[in-house]
Amino acid sequence: MKVLSVCSEMFPLIKTGGLADMTGALPGALAGQGVDMRVLLPAYRGVTMSLESCTELAALDLPLGRAGLRHCRMQGIDIFLLDAPALYDRPGGPYLDAAGQDHPDNWKRFALLAQAAAAIACGALPGWVPDVVHAHDWQAGLCAACLRAQDSETPVIQTIHNVAFAGRFPAAIFPELGLPEGFFGIDGVEFYGDVSFLKAGLAFSDLVTTVSPTYAEELTRPALGGGFDGLLRARGADLVGILNGLDSEEWNPETDPLIIRQYTASRLGQRQVNRNSLYTAFALEDGRPLVAMVSRLTDQKGVDLVFDAAGEIIGRGFNLIILGAGDEAHETRALAVGSAHPGRAGVHVGYDEALAHRIQAGTDALLVPSRFEPCGLTQMCALRYGALPIVAPTGGLVDSVIDASPMALAQNVATGLHLREVSAAGILFALDRLTAILANPPCHQQMIRNAMKTDVSLGRTAAEYAALYARFRQSEPRVRALA
Known part of the structure; x- marks a missing residue:
């Protein structure tokens, strides 16, 4: 089975969020399932330098212009780089310019x-033609529409990583896309008078997946569906939630070179060395339980709730650690928490991969109070490293963490805590529950072991995707092209 993964970012080449983690790790995980996945990625500035043995493959004459295609390798993964220097070889990131503003021609770059x-x-590379195209988020949302415009029956799976980003552009760009006139309508790419690349993917693809079962259900509700809830309800069984997973080699406390002391679920005493190192690193008072937040500092992540509760968190006897970067206002508040509570709150604004590993390996609990969370990976890292996650009951958070309810504790299956409400008060109530768990060492140790034994590997995710791709092996794809 040959699958073309189409994406705008891929770890470790270019990353702004969890999308890159999945697209970077999934091809390797799928290889063990007998799936030959190759990745199509824009040739952003500097990306080629990180790749091995790049060769020129083809020159493509596309509706929006001529572009080159290079074949490169990275850690055994085949990558096709789309080379259009006027669109991709520029300062800034994949979506924003050096000043932090959207590239004004993003529609053209991703079309x-x-x-x-x-x-x-459709066969531009005769030596390799995919059986399935797997398109990720709005940036690849036009894939299915472009194929249907050419009467191609190649199956397309559209994955929603975050419905909040719809790829919405003025209707005036539609004639430039090379699509039939009939594709601009309520059953096509039109979205409240504009063009939405994500809407195109949802309307024309054969299957729609998202990154957790609960998020798939949430997307069919008006409050959380981003305006696409009606369409997604209509897709019915074509909407599938598959929980993302971690690269279990990168996130492995038994072998992790970034932490102070490696450990396993059967050698938890070694974890204490990592815990002790955090008191020193953040100049915190020794002996107090540690609660941390490792997050992008945005409204979605609920970080303001942690800032609101910070004084009470510390008043309840916890030391607080914050690592993250994001909105300037939230960064300012994070630093203010650190300044207001010397010795009790440690704050690092900016992202530091090694420090993130060390925090997960040493903190007692990790706060993830997201207002919505399609999947989330930080709580999976916490599970893997034995930091009990305290999560909002939404999306992939609720799918991956088993709340320490009386029944779950009695059955020895609890792995963390769910917030009763997503608020500062909800965080404090969860920390009161955590205090009771910490006061019961056998219960606490059992929860840590449960957490560390949870299967959060990408291998599980890959097996589910391989089964999804296999649906198309013997069956005719359901073409959704418009007249």
């Missing part, structure tokens, strides 16, 4: 990516 994917699926 070209979809057109290239359609060309590959």
Whole structure:
């Protein structure tokens, strides 16, 4: 089975969030399932330098212009780089310029990516033609529409990583996309008078997946569906939630070179060395339980709730650690928490991968009070490292963490805590529950072992995707093209 993964970012080449983690790790995990997944990615500035043995493959004449295609390798993964220097070789990130503003031609940059994917699926590379195209988020949302415009029956799976990003652009760009006139309508790419690349993917793909079962259900509700809830309800069984997973080699406390002392679920005494190192690193008072937040500092992540509760968290006897970067206002508040509570709160603004590993390996609990969370990976890292996650009951958080209810504790299956409400008061109530758990060492140790034994590996995710791709092996794809 050959699958073309079409995406705008891929770890470790280019990353702004969890999308890159999945697209970077999934091809390797799928290889063990007999799936040959290759990745189509824009040739952003500096990306080629990180890759091995890049060769020129083809020149593609696409509706939006001519682009080159290079074949590169990275850690055994085949990557097709779409080379259009005027669109991709520029300062800034994949979506924002050096000043932090959207690239004004983002519509063209990612429409070209979809057109290239359609060309590959239609045989532009005779030596490798995919059986399935797997498109990720709005940036690859036009893939299915481009294929249907060419009467191609190549199956397309559209994955929603975060419905909050719809890829919405003025209707005036539609004539430039090279799509039939009939595709601009309520059953096509039109979205409240504009063009939405994500809407295109949801309307024209054969299957829609998202990154957790609960998020799939949440997307069918008006409050959380981002305006696409009606369409997703109509797709019915075509909407599938598959929980993301971690790269279990990168996140492995038994072998992790970034932490102070490696450990396992059967050698938890070694974890204390990592815990002790955090008191020193953040100049915190010794002996107090540690609660941490490792997060992008945005409204979605509920970080303001942690800031609101910080004084009470410390008043309840906890030391607080914050690591993250994001909105300037939230960064300022994070630093203010550190200044207001010397010796009790440690704050590092900015992202530091090694420090993130060390915090997960040493903190007693990790706060994840997201207002919504399609999947979330930080709580999976916490499980893997034995830091009990305290999570909002939403999306992938509720799918991956078993709340320490009386029944779960009695059955020895609890792995963390669910917030009763997503608020500062909800966080404090959860910490009161954590205090009771910490006061019962056998219960606490059992929860840590349960957490560390939870299967959060990408291998589980890959097996589910392989089964999904296999649906198309013997069956005719359901073409959703418009007249």
